[in-house]
Amino acid sequence: MKRVLSLLCAGLLLLSVFSAGLSESEDDIETVVTVIHAPEQEHPERPDCFPDPEDDFIPLPETENYALNKPVSAGAHTDVYVSKNVNDGKTDTYWESKGFPAEMVIDLQGACTVSTVAVCLNPSSIWEPRTQEIAVLVSTDGENYSEAAPAAKYDFDAATGNRIRIDFEATEASFVKLVFTMNSSSRTGGAQAAEICVY
Amino acid sequence: MKTGKKLIAVLLALVSLVTFTGTCESPRTLLTIYEGPKTMTSSAVANVSVNGYELFVYDVMVNHEHIWNANTQPSSTPVTYFDFSGKAKIVIEMPGLPKPVESAAVLPTSCGIEPVVDNGKVRFFITEPGQYTVVFNDSVNQALHIFANPLEEDVPDRDDPNVFWIGPGEWVMDAIVLKDDQTLYLSGGAVLHSIISVANAKNVRICGRGMIDGSDYPAWNQPGSYARVPIDLNHSKNVTVEGISIVNSNCWNLNSYSSRDVRIDNVKIISGRQNGDGFTFQSCTDHVVTNCFARTWDDSLVIKNYSGSTKGITFKNVQVWTDLAQSMEIGYETDKGLTLDPEISQVLFEDITVLYNWHKPVISIHNSDDAYVHDVTYRNITVENAFMQGDNGYNKELVEMTLQNSSWSTVRDEFGTIDDVLIDGLTVLNTLDGKVPRSRFAGQDEEHRITNVTFRNVVILGKPVTDLKDFKLSLNEYCEGITIQ
Numbered sequence: 001m002k003r004v005l006s007l008l009c010a011g012l013l014l015l016s017v018f019s020a021g022l023s024e025s026e027d028d029i030e031t032v033v034t035v036i037h038a039p040e041q042e043h044p045e046r047p048d049c050f051p052d053p054e055d056d057f058i059p060l061p062e063t064e065n066y067a068l069n070k071p072v073s074a075g076a077h078t079d080v081y082v083s084k085n086v087n088d089g090k091t092d093t094y095w096e097s098k099g100f101p102a103e104m105v106i107d108l109q110g111a112c113t114v115s116t117v118a119v120c121l122n123p124s125s126i127w128e129p130r131t132q133e134i135a136v137l138v139s140t141d142g143e144n145y146s147e148a149a150p151a152a153k154y155d156f157d158a159a160t161g162n163r164i165r166i167d168f169e170a171t172e173a174s175f176v177k178l179v180f181t182m183n184s185s186s187r188t189g190g191a192q193a194a195e196i197c198v199y
Numbered sequence: 200m201k202t203g204k205k206l207i208a209v210l211l212a213l214v215s216l217v218t219f220t221g222t223c224e225s226p227r228t229l230l231t232i233y234e235g236p237k238t239m240t241s242s243a244v245a246n247v248s249v250n251g252y253e254l255f256v257y258d259v260m261v262n263h264e265h266i267w268n269a270n271t272q273p274s275s276t277p278v279t280y281f282d283f284s285g286k287a288k289i290v291i292e293m294p295g296l297p298k299p300v301e302s303a304a305v306l307p308t309s310c311g312i313e314p315v316v317d318n319g320k321v322r323f324f325i326t327e328p329g330q331y332t333v334v335f336n337d338s339v340n341q342a343l344h345i346f347a348n349p350l351e352e353d354v355p356d357r358d359d360p361n362v363f364w365i366g367p368g369e370w371v372m373d374a375i376v377l378k379d380d381q382t383l384y385l386s387g388g389a390v391l392h393s394i395i396s397v398a399n400a401k402n403v404r405i406c407g408r409g410m411i412d413g414s415d416y417p418a419w420n421q422p423g424s425y426a427r428v429p430i431d432l433n434h435s436k437n438v439t440v441e442g443i444s445i446v447n448s449n450c451w452n453l454n455s456y457s458s459r460d461v462r463i464d465n466v467k468i469i470s471g472r473q474n475g476d477g478f479t480f481q482s483c484t485d486h487v488v489t490n491c492f493a494r495t496w497d498d499s500l501v502i503k504n505y506s507g508s509t510k511g512i513t514f515k516n517v518q519v520w521t522d523l524a525q526s527m528e529i530g531y532e533t534d535k536g537l538t539l540d541p542e543i544s545q546v547l548f549e550d551i552t553v554l555y556n557w558h559k560p561v562i563s564i565h566n567s568d569d570a571y572v573h574d575v576t577y578r579n580i581t582v583e584n585a586f587m588q589g590d591n592g593y594n595k596e597l598v599e600m601t602l603q604n605s606s607w608s609t610v611r612d613e614f615g616t617i618d619d620v621l622i623d624g625l626t627v628l629n630t631l632d633g634k635v636p637r638s639r640f641a642g643q644d645e646e647h648r649i650t651n652v653t654f655r656n657v658v659i660l661g662k663p664v665t666d667l668k669d670f671k672l673s674l675n676e677y678c679e680g681i682t683i684q
Contacts, residue, residue: 029286031228031250036367036388038234044371044392049363092425126374126396158376 053125057161060118060197067176067198071107078190086196091122097190102180104191106198108173111140115170117149117178120163120195121156129157132191133182136166138173145177153182163195228285229350233388233408236369244295245277245343249287254279255388259446260414260471262496262522263340265557265588269420273471273496280346280444280467282387282408283328291321291343293335306332307518307552308583308628330467330492330518332554339555346467346492348408348442355384355406365389365407371415377403385409385443398433405430405440414447418472426450426474432458440466451476452495457506459484467492471522480512481505482536487513494520498528500551502543504570506536509543520554521561527551527580529572530565531607533615541570541615553582560599560638561585562622567605569613579624586631597627597636600652602643602677614647622652627659635659635671642677654683 046052067087074083074097081096086104095104108114117136121127135151148171154164176198180191228250235241235255242256260273277295281287293300299319305312310331314323321333328349334342357364361381367388375395377383380402385391387408392415397403411429419426429445432438432455444467445452452468452475455461461483468477468491477493479501480486491514493499499519502509519526527548534541553561561582566572582597589595602614630636636659642648657664664670667683674681 029228029250029288031230031252031285033250033252034229034231035252036231036233036386038236038367038388041237041368043238044236044369044390046372047363047365047370047391049365050372050375124373125376126394128376128398 053159054161056159057123058163058165060163060165061116061199063199065197065199066108066112066114067106067196070109072104073107074104075102078188081192086193089195091120091194094122094192094194096188096192097180099190100181100183102191103177104180104193104196105142105175105177106196107142107175108198111172111174112198113170114138114148114173114176114198116165116167116199117176118163118165118195118197118199119154119178119193120161120197121192122194123158123162125158127156127158127162128185129155130183130185131155132180132184134166135179135181136168137177137179138171139175139177140172142175145175148173151179151181226285228283228287230287231282231350231387233281233367233386235388236367236390238369239390242277242295244293244341245279246292246294247277247279247343247345248290249281249283251288254281257410257446259469261469261494262471265522266590267523269473271473271496274340275471276341276344276469278344278346278444278446278469280348280387280408282348282350284350285326287325287347289323289325289331289345291333292319293321293341293343296335296341298336300335302336304334304337306334306554306583307581309552309581329490332520344467344469344492344494346444348465351408351442355382355404357384365391365409367409377405379403382406385411394427395430396433397431397435397438399435400438401436403435403438405438406442408442410444410446412447413449416449419450420473424449428452428454430454432456432461434458436460438462440464442466444468446470448472448475450474451479452493453478455480455483455486457482458486461486463488463491465490469494471496473497476501477519478514479503480509481532482507482509483512484509485511487515488517489515490517492518494522496523498524498526500527500548502529502546503532504534504536504538504541504543504568505532507538508541508570509546511545513547513549514551515547516550518552518554519556521556521558523558525559525563526553526556526561527577528563528565529575530563531567531605532609533566533570533572534568535609537609541568543570543572544574546575547578548576548580549578551577551580553580553585555584555586556582557586558588559590559594560587560596562598562625563596564600564617564620565605566600566602566615566617567608568610568615570615571618572615573618573620575620577622577625580622580626582625582627584629585627585636586629587636588631595637596639598622598638598672599640600649601639601641602647602649603641614643616647617649618651620652621655622657623655625654625657630660633660635664635669638670638672640672640678640681641675644677647677649678649681651680652682657683
């Protein structure tokens with residue numbers, strides 16, 4: 001009887017260790033695993049569910065942008081969004097005026113034949129659609145301006161690159177002035193332009 | 200003899216019970232693991248497996264500089280994740296540590312896990328999904344964060360035209376804008392370099408197990424950079440964010456502004472760069488944050504008023520590791536929008552575990568404009584390591600409430616009030632010097648006071664604290680009804 005009891009006790013002890021302890025047998029936990037595999041990639045890509053919208057961007061002339069890095073002058077700006085941002089070649093910096101009307105003058109530093117002005121915002125879709133009213137004036141002396149394109153409303157939409165182009169009859173100009181009179185964005189009370197290009 | 204038979208019968212019954220229990224208690228573990236993008240390599244610092252399956256380990260930015268520095272340089276720490284139900288055996292090797300692992304601790308302490316360290320390897324078991332942090336050799340450097348998610352449920356249909364479905368892999372685009380009724384699914388194994396904007400939209404869902412990674416941009420305050428908030432909710436309603444991780448942001452992490460009916464569940468944030476606040480809400484109503492994790496280099500859980508009042512904000516079952524600033528901050532801006540009668544009310548912090556709080560107060564209401572801050576409850580707050588180093592001797596408090604101007608004030612000629620605050624269950628396990636940390640309340644004047652603040656069930660360093668003096672709470676004359684029970 002004592003032997004039976006001893007065996008039973010030993011068995012019970014072993015079973016207890018097996019079921020509750022950190023024995024080696026517990027290393028193998030029955031596991032149903034799902035492995036989510038990564039695709040072959042050599043560099044980060046744009047997700048397929050967001051097709052590249054550049055195909056629908058408003059095209060800009062491929063000729064020289066006479067405004068790039070030329071001297072500019074404007075009135076008061078908002079916060080840190082200074083006037084020199086409008087022709088630094090980068091659309092992730094921008095100029096924002098402090099109120100309306102807002103004038104931006106670009107000194108082309110010499111006479112050029114101009115026929116197109118483009119106004120660009122940051123192309124990111126985080127910039128919601130907005131409308132700005134813009135007129136284009138040109139001058140050969142920086143004092144006497146004539147109207148190249150009358151004030152009109154232009155729609156900026158990330159779907160088309162957040163940029164607009166204003167085409168007009170080719171004319172000689174050393175200075176180009178843009179006059180902004182309205183911006184429909186609720187986030188600002190001023191004109192906005194990341195780049196102003198003159199072709 | 201009869202006694203012997205009875206004993207045998209009892210033993211046989213016990214054997215049967217143990218055997219029965221042994222066979223029934225081990226249901227199969229269901230495990231989902233995610234390959235890392237082929238463009239990335241797993242961390243050289245840590246090797247981690249779960250039930251024998253190797254995990255991909257990410258190196259993400261953290262910051263051990265516990266004082267503000269506009270040009271700070273973050274370091275990194277390993278992070279990994281998987282989904283499971285059942286039982287998971289975690290095995291860790293840390294080849295990137297300067298010396299072999301001799302000891303390890305698994306946080307939060309309340310999980311009660313005592314890991315086995317054997318020949319430089321760490322192993323332990325978990326049976327509950329959650330966020331686990333492993334600290335090696337009593338050093339927080341290169342602590343391993345393990346996000347053990349529950350198995351995914353309610354995965355969106357990728358063929359639904361309102362679902363943007365991003366699979367595993369490394370992805371980049373400038374920004375994602377979600378509109379009414381749209382869902383963004385970010386699969387486990389995905390690393391997305393982008394920002395997600397939800398502006399003037401409703402019924403939006405962001406979910407999955409993937410990561411939003413802001414490492415492709417310098418910190419927002421560096422030349423040529425700008426703030427790219429990984430998830431930015433603005434004037435939106437009925438928004439859900441669940442399951443994903445946010446790492447390496449170049450500014451704030453999950454921001455909500457003037458939005459309502461927002462649910463955030465099982466979202467993990469780790470940031471190590473300038474102004475890397477975690478969950479930050481301004482002038483919002485009815486937000487619920489559950490089962491989340493925030494390790495941040497600025498305030499972790501933040502409530503402010505930017506344009507209108509705040510009402511109905513709940514943080515529940517959230518783990519926090521604050522390398523800089525405060526863990527649970529209301530303020531400083533409480534009326535940045537100069538609105539009439541601004542309030543912050545019906546705020547609940549419940550079941551919050553602060554793993555480490557390195558810099559400023561753990562609990563703080565800095566009403567530095569003119570809001571009426573009231574009906575604020577902190578319930579079951581555990582501070583594992585209250586290591587406030589402060590700024591040159593200041594801002595080292597455990598709890599701080601003030602009605603004073605600050606550099607973040609907009610309203611400078613008027614002040615607010617703080618009333619009806621309950622702190623029920625505040626446990627501090629460790630402090631830097633082994634002493635009870637100071638706390639501070641400062642009202643402004645007779646009309647702008649801090650009133651009716653009740654502490655209950657405060658335990659610091661193992662000892663119940665039932666006296667304000669023992670709590671080391673300094674009060675100026677413009678505080679009233681401050682009690683500890």
